[in-house]
Amino acid sequence: MNKPAKRLISLKINGMEYEMAVRPNRTLLEVLREDLMLTGTKEGCDDGSCGSCTVLLDGSPVRSCLLLAVEAENREVTTIEGLAEDEKLHPIQQAFVDHGAIQCGYCSPGMILTAKALLDENPEPSEQDILHAISGNLCRCTGYNKIVTAIKAAGRNGKEGD
Amino acid sequence: MDDLSYVGRSIPRKDGPIKATGRAKYTVDVTLPGMLVGKVLRSPHPHARILSIDTSKATRLPGVKAVVTAADSLKIKHGFVDTPRYPADQYPLAVDRVRHVGEDIAGVAAIDEDTAEEALSLIEVEYEPLAAVFDPEEAMRPDAPEIHPSHPKVNEPYRNIGGKTATSWGDVEKAFAESYLVREDKFYCQMRAHGYMEPQATLAHFDYSGKLNVWTSSMGVFLKRAKLAKTLGLPYGSVRVLKTYVGGAFGGKIDLFHHEYIASLLSMKCHLPVKIVYSREEVFKAARPAQPLIVQIKTGVAKDGTILGQEIHAINDSGAYHGSGVVVIFLAWGFAMAPYRVPSLKYEGYSVYTNNLVRAPQRGHGAPKMRFAAESQFDMIAEELGIDPVEFRLRNVRKPGDILPNGDSVKNFGLRECIERVAERTDFKNRHEAAKRERETGSKVKRGIGIGTTAYFGGSLIYPNSSSALVRLNDDGSVSLLTGALDIGQGCETVLCQIVAEELGVPVEEVQIYAADTETTPVDIGSWISGLTYVTGNAVKKAAEQAMKKLLAAAARELGADVNDLVARNKEIFVSHCPDKTISYAGAVAASIARDRGDSIIGEGHFRTMKDEPFHPSLASTKGRWTENYSSYAQVAEVEVDTETGVVKIAKVTTAHDCGFPVNPALVEGQIDGQVSMGQGHILTEEIRVENGCVINPSFLEYKIPCSLDMVETDYIDVITEQYKRGHHYNTKEVGEGYVSGTVVSVANAVFNATGVRVRKTPIHPHDMLAALDRLRTPKEEKKSGRS
Numbered sequence: 016m017n018k019p020a021k022r023l024i025s026l027k028i029n030g031m032e033y034e035m036a037v038r039p040n041r042t043l044l045e046v047l048r049e050d051l052m053l054t055g056t057k058e059g060c061d062d063g064s065c066g067s068c069t070v071l072l073d074g075s076p077v078r079s080c081l082l083l084a085v086e087a088e089n090r091e092v093t094t095i096e097g098l099a100e101d102e103k104l105h106p107i108q109q110a111f112v113d114h115g116a117i118q119c120g121y122c123s124p125g126m127i128l129t130a131k132a133l134l135d136e137n138p139e140p141s142e143q144d145i146l147h148a149i150s151g152n153l154c155r156c157t158g159y160n161k162i163v164t165a166i167k168a169a170g171r172n173g174k175e176g177d
Numbered sequence: 178m179d180d181l182s183y184v185g186r187s188i189p190r191k192d193g194p195i196k197a198t199g200r201a202k203y204t205v206d207v208t209l210p211g212m213l214v215g216k217v218l219r220s221p222h223p224h225a226r227i228l229s230i231d232t233s234k235a236t237r238l239p240g241v242k243a244v245v246t247a248a249d250s251l252k253i254k255h256g257f258v259d260t261p262r263y264p265a266d267q268y269p270l271a272v273d274r275v276r277h278v279g280e281d282i283a284g285v286a287a288i289d290e291d292t293a294e295e296a297l298s299l300i301e302v303e304y305e306p307l308a309a310v311f312d313p314e315e316a317m318r319p320d321a322p323e324i325h326p327s328h329p330k331v332n333e334p335y336r337n338i339g340g341k342t343a344t345s346w347g348d349v350e351k352a353f354a355e356s357y358l359v360r361e362d363k364f365y366c367q368m369r370a371h372g373y374m375e376p377q378a379t380l381a382h383f384d385y386s387g388k389l390n391v392w393t394s395s396m397g398v399f400l401k402r403a404k405l406a407k408t409l410g411l412p413y414g415s416v417r418v419l420k421t422y423v424g425g426a427f428g429g430k431i432d433l434f435h436h437e438y439i440a441s442l443l444s445m446k447c448h449l450p451v452k453i454v455y456s457r458e459e460v461f462k463a464a465r466p467a468q469p470l471i472v473q474i475k476t477g478v479a480k481d482g483t484i485l486g487q488e489i490h491a492i493n494d495s496g497a498y499h500g501s502g503v504v505v506i507f508l509a510w511g512f513a514m515a516p517y518r519v520p521s522l523k524y525e526g527y528s529v530y531t532n533n534l535v536r537a538p539q540r541g542h543g544a545p546k547m548r549f550a551a552e553s554q555f556d557m558i559a560e561e562l563g564i565d566p567v568e569f570r571l572r573n574v575r576k577p578g579d580i581l582p583n584g585d586s587v588k589n590f591g592l593r594e595c596i597e598r599v600a601e602r603t604d605f606k607n608r609h610e611a612a613k614r615e616r617e618t619g620s621k622v623k624r625g626i627g628i629g630t631t632a633y634f635g636g637s638l639i640y641p642n643s644s645s646a647l648v649r650l651n652d653d654g655s656v657s658l659l660t661g662a663l664d665i666g667q668g669c670e671t672v673l674c675q676i677v678a679e680e681l682g683v684p685v686e687e688v689q690i691y692a693a694d695t696e697t698t699p700v701d702i703g704s705w706i707s708g709l710t711y712v713t714g715n716a717v718k719k720a721a722e723q724a725m726k727k728l729l730a731a732a733a734r735e736l737g738a739d740v741n742d743l744v745a746r747n748k749e750i751f752v753s754h755c756p757d758k759t760i761s762y763a764g765a766v767a768a769s770i771a772r773d774r775g776d777s778i779i780g781e782g783h784f785r786t787m788k789d790e791p792f793h794p795s796l797a798s799t800k801g802r803w804t805e806n807y808s809s810y811a812q813v814a815e816v817e818v819d820t821e822t823g824v825v826k827i828a829k830v831t832t833a834h835d836c837g838f839p840v841n842p843a844l845v846e847g848q849i850d851g852q853v854s855m856g857q858g859h860i861l862t863e864e865i866r867v868e869n870g871c872v873i874n875p876s877f878l879e880y881k882i883p884c885s886l887d888m889v890e891t892d893y894i895d896v897i898t899e900q901y902k903r904g905h906h907y908n909t910k911e912v913g914e915g916y917v918s919g920t921v922v923s924v925a926n927a928v929f930n931a932t933g934v935r936v937r938k939t940p941i942h943p944h945d946m947l948a949a950l951d952r953l954r955t956p957k958e959e960k961k962s963g964r965s
Contacts, residue, residue: 048206052208053199054205055199056199057205057374059374059375059424059457060457061457061458062876064876065374065457094199096198096199104198108197108198111193111197112189112190112193112194113189115189115846117190117193117196117197118667118668118847118851119373119666120197120201120422120666121203121374121375121425123196123197123199124199127197146885146888147886152885153372153877153882154374154885155371155372155373155374155427155851155854155855155882156851157847157850157854158850158854158888158891159854159883160888160889160890160891161846161850163885163888
């Protein structure tokens with residue numbers, strides 16, 4: 016079997032520079048999970064339909080299963096591991112915990128990052144804004160109700176913290 | 178109840194932070210040094226004889242470390258049910274015949290995914306295709322292809338009968354003869370996917386000490402251990418199943434899955450860790466989907482709506498092996514008889530083999546289908562009699578203390594109160610009448626309201642039948658809980674820690690829990706028969722009580738006080754009439770160790786539901802007790818039907834629930850929300866489509882589970898019956914399964930209320946809705962029900 020030659024790339028993930036040799040057909044999701052052991056990013060479908068693998072690319076949510084690692088070169092990648100500072104949860108993470116927005120937790124990393132992108136752009140979103148923003152992140156446990164409550168609360172908290 | 182500190186409170190789940198930060202390790206995240214990638218070769222045929230399997234080329238491929246087929250196995254069958262009547266019927270690797278597309282033929286373990294895939298392509302299998310059948314009613318015909326011989330105790334001339342449940346009481350014919358109105362209707366429920374977000378995944382490592390270590394995405398570690406040990410021929414002590422976080426299950430991860438066996442067998446062959454993770458396509462095409470059911474139901478009522486008799490025939494397409502088919506036909510009977518009085522009943526359920534995928538239970542396991550049939554018909558009867566749907570239900574609902582035909586008591590059953598409260602909160606009667614009047618107006622969007630109810634069991638006697646727990650007071654007075662319970666997202670770890678905190682008077686955040694490891698934690702009933710909070714919760718309570726008793730005895734001796742005068746609070750024990758005399762928990766533990774020849778303080782607790790019953794009730798005859806613990810709920814759905822597009826939207830679902838005492842009300846709400854959403858998918862959008870036994874929509878792009886834009890507003894009414902207020906705060910009941918049912922039923926009835934279209938088949942496809950609306954506009958003489 017002929018494998019494509021590896022390419023040397025530099026990835027910036029959660030503020031850290033990683034010099035890596037990766038095959039050009041590998042997705043960012045594979046590189047994050049398998050090479051860097053950043054397993055907080057989850058794979059749920061491998062066809063872009065579930066949103067579990069969402070990471071932020073220059074602050075915008077992308078599906079890391081649909082993005083080649085080489086395409087992320089020279090971009091800022093934020094994964095769920097880059098959100099909490101030391102042991103203090105990010106306000107969105109705290110809101111998810113406080114408002115019962117987490118059950119099995121498998122969709123939570125992607126959902127939280129999507130929420131972060133939304134709140135960074137619009138700290139006080141309407142319910143419709145939230146529903147649209149997270150419409151690409153499937154959750155089978157919660158019915159979304161408590162996730163929406165948590166994102167609303169995090170939005171307000173963020174404003175109060177300013 | 179008022180003096181409870183931790184139990185009954187909405188404490189945030191203990192594993193929230195580890196999940197929110199992405200640090201929780203699911204099976205897919207666990208890695209071991211030297212780990213290999215495992216893959217499974219599957220049958221492309223729905224029914225075929227295997228003439229030969231040649232793995233020599235695959236074995237020789239560089240990078241391949243092990244290849245296994247049935248020839249490497251002990252050829253021991255397993256089954257979801259394994260009893261004298263229904264012995265295990267499925268080999269973990271196909272021996273000489275395959276009976277469904279996707280059946281497991283061989284496994285490979287290789288150094289990477291590409292090599293494993295290539296190895297699969299090098300395995301040569303010669304098949305002789307056989308005639309196949311996919312529709313259960315066709316499979317029952319005497320001339321259908323035989324998948325397995327019909328069960329020897331089934332006398333009817335049907336083919337492919339895997340099992341039958343038959344029971345009756347009263348004189349149904351007499352009841353029908355005396356009825357004012359008799360209706361007979363047939364309802365169909367589709368095959369669905371569980372939609373757990375974490376795919377099926379297993380990591381197995383057979384180490385050089387001869388122990389098989391298994392990490393697997395499951396619903397209980399002890400059942401997995403039992404089934405792996407049996408099929409692999411290992412003693413239980415040589416199989417260790419360890420905890421991982423579980424990314425959803427909903428019924429779809431119980432029983433033995435063949436990739437768990439194959440990963441284990443591969444590792445036993447090469448002594449290296451082997452991990453198998455399904456792709457989402459593989460989950461749809463080869464894992465077990467949820468049970469479909471056909472229900473034919475005939476009901477006779479008096480003029481005032483009192484049910485006099487029912488005759489029910491249920492047909493389950495179990496797929497190529499038993500799976501849970503012989504269970505769902507038993508449960509469907511239970512969900513027919515539990516919530517309402519049925520003075521005479523004749524029930525027959527058939528589980529029929531087809532060349533489809535084997536099924537697993539899904540949240541509710543039979544309840545959504547049986548209640549959909551029964552309560553759609555309730556509303557049809559009520560409409561014909563001119564009785565309000567709420568009145569009809571109140572006329573027939575069981576009362577607390579009613580004894581069911583199987584000997585169970587519904588004791589503190591709150592269904593009547595649930596129906597009354599939900600009807601009141603939603604102004605049901607007025608809005609139901611108003612919607613009927615507005616049906617004829619010109620608006621293109623029709624609105625309607627509907628009600629659905631369920632009663633559900635809470636734990637039954639299925640292996641491992643009972644739970645044990647250990648509560649350990651550490652030297653410094655801190656507390657550790659050891660339990661075999663596996664949290665699959667419902668929050669059982671949090672609930673069990675709340676119970677320990679309550680009983681021992683320690684802050685809940687300080688209770689350390691060590692869970693779900695078959696080697697180091699005691700046996701547990703599992704997160705799959707809706708009994709965990711009741712069974713494990715009471716085992717934990719007993720363990721904590723015993724630890725407390727030992728602690729107080731040590732303290733009493735040390736303080737020179739009577740044990741009855743002691744009060745424990747915040748890890749301090751003091752004498753009630755002399756609060757200056759105190760000792761810390763750490764001091765009491767030290768005193769116990771010093772004085773009692775080294776005895777540390779460990780409490781143990783064991784709990785079994787229906788402890789005087791030897792077995793699960795008969796699946797064939799329904800004889801024997803089922804559960805001691807019936808929950809109930811009533812749900813009201815408000816829907817909008819767009820008559821131009823046929824699209825149904827659920828605006829709101831209000832739930833009145835009697836789940837016993839809610840140990841953590843926020844977790845109860847979370848369970849209800851999730852089930853409303855799952856019920857929404859069931860009634861509106863979800864359907865696994867199959868052609869010649871092959872799933873043709875194996876992706877979330879083509880199998881639509883609800884997304885956020887479909888979110889349903891929810892409201893809850895906690896109906897706590899008097900019994901729980903008198904201190905019975907561990908008298909908990911089911912809360913994780915039955916609400917799917919009430920949602921499906923209430924939406925179907927609301928759609929009728931809005932449009933006059935009666936749903937007889939789920940899901941409600943928009944094109945079917947449009948066709949039904951067209952038929953209503955050009956009315957034909959509908960087949961009338963018999964009226965005596």
